[in-house]
Amino acid sequence: MSRTASPDRIRLVVLFGGISAEHEVSCTSAAHVLAAARREAYELVPVGITRDGRWLRQDAAIAALAEGAALPGSLEPAGTVVNPIDLLTDTGSGLPTVVLPLLHGPHGEDGTIQGLLELAGVPYVGTGVLGSAVGMDKGMAKVVAAQAGIPQGDWIEYRDGGGESVEALARRAATTLQFPIFVKPANMGSSVGISKVAGAEGLPGAIKEALQYDEVLVLESGVHGREIEVAVLGDLIPEASVPGEIIPGAEFYDYEDKYVTGGAELQIPASLDADEVAAVQELATRAFTAFRLSGLARIDFFYDEGTPDRPGAGWLLNEPNTLPGFTPYSMYPKLWEASGVGYAELIDRLVDIAVRRHVRRAAISTTR
Incomplete structure (x- = not known):
């Protein structure tokens, strides 16, 4: 792989933790990325963000990395308190800095940390910033997908305090959507706060549960289809991995199934014919471009093949994930491994894309 845009060695700041409900997922992702990154290419600087927003340089992990010692399977923020801007702009090592944010959920993949990094x-x-914010907000993502002509299922959006009660929303959803209905916080990932509701009586409770995590909700008709995911890598001209299929071990692919029990079955590559693979890869890269994504994303689809007595809807977008996990159960690195890109090379390519994009954007004039 060519790394002509990147210097020989880089100070790679790995951000993890954060104040969202996906804190633990982020800590696990960071441990595995740090273990896999090539020591000869990077000076690794792990920085944890606590649940109350303090930035801590992970001194013990830095020492372990320097000694070649193994890291635990998950890191919890601990160490020396640092000022974010001082940390990001530190040139004491003489190496250029690239930041790898592994902050899932709000204040991590919603454009907020990206804005700080842009200012730094x-x-x-x-x-x-824009693509992260749109990709994180499930309601806005559906609006953009509709404008781009990307097929998706029926849905409605709800904003708490906008004049419609929980009970009125439940009645509206029951009459306009098809059961089972999925109730989701608009700005949350890793299936946190999501409920699958089989009948009208379960909607009010599911809505109240989701409102604990966000003031904006998305309610979706359940799709009778297979869950197919595609990993995308790149920038202006993205590449799609082989598709993979999720066969949930639980009622649906929830938080426990993803990160705790690992009960879901991952089929990589998915059992699809050549035309089906080409179609979903084209949709994945089209969505990546429409959402203005860069670097990495996992684009999730449903494939409704239909039955003898019911016509299928074909490919339907579920959602984009702009910062997919790097845990042992994560689909994104597994899909690229099956596509011929190993874990360490994947990190290299992501860093290279970040440097190339930064150089390109820095050339844009800021004066008249």
Whole structure:
């Protein structure tokens, strides 16, 4: 792989933890990325963000990395308190800095940390402010997908305090959507706060549960289809991995199934014919471009093949994930491994994309 845009060695700041409900997922992702990154290519600087928003340089992990010692399977923020801007702009090592944010959920993949990194003027892995915000907000993502002509299921959006009661929303959903209905916080990932509701009587409770995590909700008709995911890598010209299929071990692919029990079955590659693979890869890269994503994303679809007595809807977008996990159960690195890109090379390519994008954008004039 060519790394002509990147210097020989980089100070790679790995951000993890954060104040969202996906804190634990982020800590696990960070441990595995730090263990896999090539020591000869990077000076690794793990920085944990506590649940109350303090930034801590992970001194013990830095020492372990320097000694070649193994890291635990998950890191919890601990160490020396640091000022974010001082940390990001530190040039004491003489190496250029690239930031790898592994902050899932709100204040991590919603454009907020990306805005800070833009102001600090440092290259970073992943999508920028706009794409991160749109990709994180399930309601806005559906609006953009509709405008781009990307097929998706029926849905409605709800904003708490907008004049419609929980009970009125439940009645509206029951009459306009098809059961089972999925109730989701608009700005949350890893299936946190999501409920699958089989009948009208369960909607009020599911809505109240989701409102604990966000003031904006998305309610979706359940789709009778297979769950197919595609990993996308790149920037202006993205590449799609082989598709993979999720066969949930639980009623649906929830938080426990993803990160705790690992009960879901991952089929990589998915059992699809060549035309089906080409179609979903084209949709995945089209969605990546429509949402203005960069670096990495996992684009999730449903494939409704239909039955002898019911016509299928074909490919339907579920959602984009702009910062997919890097845990042992995560689909994103597994899909790229099956596509010929190993874990360490994947990190290299993401860093290289970040540097190239930063150089390109820095050339844009800011004066008249």
